[in-house]
Amino acid sequence: NAGVMQNPRHLVRRRGQEARLRCSPMKGHSHVYWYRQLPEEGLKFMVYLQKENIIDESGMPKERFSAEFPKEGPSILRIQQVVRGDSAAYFCASSPLQQMNTEAFFGQGTRLTVV
């Protein structure tokens, strides 16, 4: 059973370009979470999605950032018109459908560098 897969592992974008980060959850997991870690800082929650639904986007910046988890395929975190301050590691986690006593499984992250 493969773990949470994120790609690409490293992404370089020029200012103003779009960044697309992909996350495939563990098999059988229907909940996906995105976190951001700025250099030398802690992990900050961004968004929680189930298939085709955004459940909690309280940590998402109001502009330029969007996320989706379609019925088929991976979850996508999209950053439009990237700026230098978007440079960070973006981690995806997944958890199973069961409602209690679960733990989250994290991917290895995508390191976004904006030049």
Next chain:
Amino acid sequence: DAKTTQPPSMDCAEGRAANLPCNHSTISGNEYVYWYRQIHSQGPQYIIHGLKNNETNEMASLIITEDRKSSTLILPHATLRDTAVYYCIPHTGTASKLTFGTGTRLQVTL
């Protein structure tokens, strides 16, 4: 979210037990104490969790005080590969976000 307090850093000699404390005095009755760690540049890794009883698995032991206001993660025989930032996180265990604090940076040395 329950607030946690952890020492910012700790050192431990390889082969010795590492005892990482966490204060979570505002933990709710339905919240477990979860521990995760992040080895440099990698994704966080689940270690262990418990509600009120002590727990042990292949990675660590978790001791929770009777009043549930604090807990200690024990790595019985620390190795260099255990060098990481360790996070204590009260969480209901349901499908919802994790709130990471600043954690404890454990440095295991020869």
